[in-house]
Amino acid sequence: MINFNGKLQSSTSLFLNHENRGLRYGDALFETLRVVNSKVFFWEEHYLRLMASMRILRMEIPMAFTMEYLEKEILKTIEANALGNKAVRVRLSVYREPGGLYLPESRGVEYIVETKPLESPFYTLNAEEYGVELFKDHWVNSGLLSTLKTSSRLVNILAGIYAEENGYDNTLLLNEKKNVIEAINGNVFLVKGNTIKTPPVNDGCINGILRKQLTKIISKLEGYALEEASISPFELQKADELFITNVITGIRPVTRYRKKQFHTEVSRDLLGKLNLQVRLGG
Structure with missing residues (x-):
């Protein structure tokens, strides 16, 4: 129904x-x-x-x-x-x-x-192999309209087809400045040392609900520093971790980008804190 x-x-x-x-x-x-x-x-x-x-x-x-x-x-x-x-x-x-x-x-x-x-009432961490690549055929224009969840998702659709045709689990979308803004189905977070970085909304990424929840959680943790700043594709090779977020899957760690292998320790830590926040009512 x-x-x-x-x-x-x-x-x-x-x-x-x-x-x-x-x-x-x-x-x-x-x-x-x-x-x-x-x-x-x-x-x-x-x-x-x-x-x-x-x-x-x-x-x-x-x-x-x-x-x-x-x-x-x-x-x-x-x-x-x-x-x-x-x-x-x-x-x-x-x-x-x-x-x-x-x-x-x-x-x-x-x-x-x-x-x-859905299968599970809780957010669970799927640490299976999950590879991504940049989608360069088309980009998302930075600006207010790109931050809205409209039904016009042609770039996401073409990026999904590209990923399937080339054996990737997901792709990373770029804006007109060639900065990484998001994945096909969620916001992106990059971890380097104790700094967790995510693109600012004005770069053109979706103003994600779980993105907002995680930035709140991270900003209150003593062990991490949160940075909302543009992410260059060159930073991906130097990152320790990379993960994708949305309200359905929670946190999805990326394990591979080209020859780069990523860890999942921060993803696991944040997922536990996210589930705790959900149980406590947000």
Whole structure:
């Protein structure tokens, strides 16, 4: 079952048409949520990011779009799929109402809630071999729009195809200044000594929810120094560790970049602290 504008429908039902603006123009946003035992992880942060993104895209925010309302609709959809006591991946998509060409006829929005079960209720560390490479065919322009989770993800799609065709598990995306900004599916953190570095949002990386949580955690730890600064591809060869973050997998260590092999000690340490924060309620 999916939730389309508050109404539960079969996932095989035909409820969208050719005028959908997300399909036509990528005029849509989405949030990917992790829900465990009907608790939405970092829900306030997701909600605030969605509201800020809708304002930036000049979408009209319905009066009903409160934190409480959207959370209720998310949990209703989870219950309809008999996943209330499970770990669940939720996609909340918001797109502008149909009509118009580049200039929309309406600023109003519609939404869809989709669910998919996850294997584990906890963030676990997968230390299996995981190799990455730079994706150089296209870059992400630094700027405000690149930080939003819009449905226009062509660079990510092409990077995923490139990774599959060339035997990599992921690729690292570059901006127009040739700095590393993120992976296909998450933010990037680089470890050198006791310094943990991640690209600043104004380099063009997604303003990730787990990125925000980890920067909070790291900034409070005495053993590490956090640095938000541009990352050159040349720094990858000198790093001790490299890992990718998102709210679904948590922390995914990279083990190999070209001939460089990475450790996973810091990833393990931070993952334990992240799970503790989740158990304590954020």
